[in-house]
Amino acid sequence: MRVSKKKIFWGFMFLILIAGGIICKIRWKVWFYNRPEISYVLTNEPQRVILTFGNDGELSRNVSWVCGGVSKQAKLEYTKIGSGDTLIIDGSSKFLKSLGGFSYTNWAKFKDLAYGNSYSYRVWNDDRASSWYSFTMQPDSTDHFSFIFVGDVQDTLHGKTRDFMENVRYRFPQTDFYMLAGDFIERPMDCYWEEAYQSIDSIAPSKPLLVSPGNHEYVKGIVRTLEQRFNYSFSYLLESEYKNNNVYSIDYKDATIITLDSNRDPWFLFSQREWLEKTLKNSDKKWKIVMLHHPVYSIKGKTNNILVRWMFDPLFKEYGVDLVLQGHEHNYARMTNKEGDGKMITPVYLVSHASPKGYRLEFNDKYDRFGTNNRFYQNIDVRGDTLRIQAFLENDSLYDDMQIVKNASGIQVIDYAQNIPEILEMPWLTGKKAKEFEQNAEKWRKRSLVQ
Incomplete structure (x- = not known):
């Protein structure tokens, strides 16, 4: 009895589907399963402060942080150490909801940083401020x-x-x-x-x-x-x-x-x-x-x-x-x-x-x-x-x-x-x-x- 090419093709496709189903069953947790998130509640204070590079060259710096509560305004306050001048920059804030809770994630950009200078800063959400932190910019006079x-x-x-x-x-x-x-x-x-x-x-x-x-x-x-x-x-x-x-x-x-x-x-x-x-x-x-x-x-x-x-x-x-x-x-x-x-x-x-x-x-x-x-x-x-x-x-x-x-x-x-x-x-x-x-x-x- 001669089997048509069409039947062979569909039989082959059926075997592929069966094999794929078996593989997916074995690997389901690895490929697709996400563990349920543990519930959490963040306090209103700014926390998890992270300094990063920015997007405007080697003198650019960003800062990010999170908080709970109901946030109205994110701000960055900083000063060049020893200058006596303080700058306040408006930041950005975004509400993030996950399966375990919610938070406000915040970020801001430093402006007019200069080679070799040291800066002190803190971040704000409404009337709540973080601790003061400091960092030093790299010198310009060396490779x-x-x-x-x-x-x-x-x-x-x-x-x-x-x-x-x-x-x-x-x-x-x-x-x-x-x-x-x-x-x-x-x-x-x-x-x-x-x-x-x-x-x-x-x-x-x-x-x-x-x-x-x-x-x-x-x-x-x-x-x-x-x-x-x-x-x-x-x-x-x-x-x-x-x-x-x-x-x-x-x-x-x-x-x-x-x-x-x-x-x-x-x-x-x-x-x-x-x-x-x-x-x-x-x-x-x-x-x-x-x-x-x-x-x-x-x-x-x-x-x-x-x-x-x-x-x-x-x-x-x-x-x-x-x-x-x-x-x-x-x-x-x-x-x-x-x-x-x-x-x-x-x-x-x-x-x-x-x-x-x-x-x-x-x-x-x-x-x-x-x-x-x-x-x-x-x-x-x-x-x-x-x-x-x-x-x-x-x-x-x-x-x-x-x-x-x-x-x-x-x-x-x-x-x-x-x-x-x-x-x-x-x-x-x-x-x-x-x-x-x-x-x-x-x-x-x-x-x-x-x-």
Whole structure:
């Protein structure tokens, strides 16, 4: 009996639907389920004050904060320390309602800031004011700057990140700003926003923050949407958004710094790529630094994040990106591109995290170095022709150290960490997976010794 092509086609489509239904059932919670938000009530006082960069160059600064109650007017009051003059700027306020409660999110822009000056400020809602905070602008007379990079924070309630971040602040008090690669919060709920803010409450009002969205800042669904509190907390995104992509760039000293949103559904990545190419093409700065949440070259599987790689990596290479900062995969990894003779070249790709959660990894031969079962932070120091990357463990031990030197002779990537032992401790795996990890880790150690 001969079966028609039409019946074969519809039979094949039926099998695809059955397989798709099974996969969706297995992955339903991962792809579509959002936990109910815990109820909350915010007090009327201004709180969770966050200083960020603005949208008008390296001298621009924004501030955001939240409050409860019924807000009529948001204001920013500030003074140049020692001047005796006080300015009051009208801010903006927006009512946000979520499943657990409501809040007013507020933001304002500083005006006429100058190089090297220090400023004191507080924010208002109606007749209620925050505490006074202060910050210092970068000097104009040097090409030197530094910043702290932290991967995923993603802490549980009553977690340990505050002690971690306090230690970083103590170690590097003069850093210019902080960059976080997404998953700043564990879930899109107010209680996790409060937990995340408490972890950086001594940093956020006084050092500018740049934060890329992570998948934990997204509300799951057929089309994922960014948690509404995110863009108002990091208010530079309100003006830098491009075709519904949460992207941002700033020229700071002799660097162009770019943040991308790798969480978008595939059809959004085309327009994000368009924006990235235009931004890189227009940059005349010596250094180009990009931050996004998902690693371009995954350490959890070679096909993971492949759309992100296809969209962005060719542009990184074509337009001379020096450093790509990433998170998401809760381990440490550093990768450099290689020429045919094995010489290291840019871009340098860095994966890091500061979360108490550790994930499995797959050892990828493209990478130079890994680290597991620890929390890490990075100090990036740019001085003239040299960009130096140093990674530290939670106990402040140096874990990785390398330089990119860029001058008339070309670009040189120098690895100073070859004699620093790698930490390849087994994560939470058990049974067959644990044995497989140990075998792969041993192969990696032998590979490193051969090299």
